[in-house]
Amino acid sequence: MTLVESSGLPADAFSAKCPTRQVLDHIANKWTVLIVDCLAAGPLRYNQVRRRIDGISQKMLTQTLQGLAADGFVHRTQYATVPPRVEYELTELGQSLREPISAIREWTEKHINEVERARAGLGSA
Amino acid sequence: MTLVESSGLPADAFSAKCPTRQVLDHIANKWTVLIVDCLAAGPLRYNQVRRRIDGISQKMLTQTLQGLAADGFVHRTQYATVPPRVEYELTELGQSLREPISAIREWTEKHINEVERARAGLGSA
Numbered sequence: 001m002t003l004v005e006s007s008g009l010p011a012d013a014f015s016a017k018c019p020t021r022q023v024l025d026h027i028a029n030k031w032t033v034l035i036v037d038c039l040a041a042g043p044l045r046y047n048q049v050r051r052r053i054d055g056i057s058q059k060m061l062t063q064t065l066q067g068l069a070a071d072g073f074v075h076r077t078q079y080a081t082v083p084p085r086v087e088y089e090l091t092e093l094g095q096s097l098r099e100p101i102s103a104i105r106e107w108t109e110k111h112i113n114e115v116e117r118a119r120a121g122l123g124s125a
Numbered sequence: 126m127t128l129v130e131s132s133g134l135p136a137d138a139f140s141a142k143c144p145t146r147q148v149l150d151h152i153a154n155k156w157t158v159l160i161v162d163c164l165a166a167g168p169l170r171y172n173q174v175r176r177r178i179d180g181i182s183q184k185m186l187t188q189t190l191q192g193l194a195a196d197g198f199v200h201r202t203q204y205a206t207v208p209p210r211v212e213y214e215l216t217e218l219g220q221s222l223r224e225p226i227s228a229i230r231e232w233t234e235k236h237i238n239e240v241e242r243a244r245a246g247l248g249s250a
Contacts, residue, residue: 016180055141072243118197
């Protein structure tokens with residue numbers, strides 16, 4: 001069990017006031033899953049991430065990357081080129097998220113047909 | 126690699142039009158994580174789930190449970206008692222979500238202090 005240093009209380013995402021609840025909200029998010037997953041292979045520029053994640057708006061990508069940087073998952077490097085080049089890469093903390101995050105995406109891709117059958121009313125549910 | 130039966134295309138959550146994108150949105154969601162996690166131990170009544178997940182609104186719990194039932198993750202049983210008793214339990218498909226879902230919550234609880242340090246500007250990022 002982890003004690004939260006700021007509160008002295010046990011980390012417990014089931015408690016609304018525990019800081020883990022907010023972090024869970026950031027991590028358990030489809031854009032976070034896709035961004036962390038596509039940065040897993042190495043640093044990428046903003047537009048490379050944007051092209052990889054079909055359908056993400058510029059606003060959502062910028063906002064999610066800022067949140068991931070604030071939480072310490074992603075590091076942003078700006079190179080003094082003209083025009084300036086900006087790269088994003090996973091921090092050590094972000095690297096440790098790769099495995100649980102990939103597992104969620106992989107589960108989804110593996111079980112999509114079962115979900116579609118359930119939705120069509122053909123599932124065992 | 127999984128082929129999506131409804132489209133005949135490979136399952137790929139990076140593609141906006143792939144049905145996996147929507148399912149990822151449902152799964153990568155803090156309420157889904159907390160609900161699946163608390164149903165992992167066995168069936169619960171609506172109010173038991175509500176009490177376990179501190180701070181969830183009735184509207185959000187109802188809506189998330191309906192979505193989880195539609196996707197085939199949760200089965201709803203209504204008993205013909207007075208007043209009617211309603212229980213929710215994970216389906217076989219929902220059971221297979223337990224491991225990746227718990228891993229996300231556990232990661233959050235384990236690493237909360239590193240995230241808080243990053244936020245305070247003391248992290249390595």
